[in-house]
Amino acid sequence: MNLWRKPFDIDEKAPRPVKIHIDIDRCKGCGYCAEFCPRGVLKMTGELSYKGYDMVGVVDDGKCLGCGLCEAMCPEFGIYLIYEDKELK
Ligand code: SF4
Numbered sequence: 366m367n368l369w370r371k372p373f374d375i376d377e378k379a380p381r382p383v384k385i386h387i388d389i390d391r392c393k394g395c396g397y398c399a400e401f402c403p404r405g406v407l408k409m410t411g412e413l414s415y416k417g418y419d420m421v422g423v424v425d426d427g428k429c430l431g432c433g434l435c436e437a438m439c440p441e442f443g444i445y446l447i448y449e450d451k452e453l454k
């Protein structure tokens with residue numbers, strides 16, 4: 366007998382496929398998104414943008430949970446997610 370039961374909200378909480386976009390016109394290189402990402406998906410690259418700010422990069426988007434924390438933390442609206450399963454919702 367299978368005793369394991371799925372949590373009722375598993376579909377709601379499951380990682381969603383997303384594409385992470387960084388807007389280099391807006392990013393000021395503060396590093397909040399990289400610091401607070403729970404999965405280490407983002408990292409400061411040490412390279413300078415054309416405005417002279419340290420640029421953030423996506424190091425492993427396969428680990429991304431689609432939680433949206435990076436988007437919520439960014440004070441410059443410089444990072445955003447596009448949910449690839451949007452049409453299914
Ligand atoms: S959505 Fe969440 S897991 Fe993905 S990069 Fe942003 S903070 Fe990290």
Ligand code: SF4
Nearest residue numbers: 392393395396398439
């Ligand atoms: S939080 Fe926003 S401004 Fe700061 S490094 Fe990330 S994308 Fe750039």
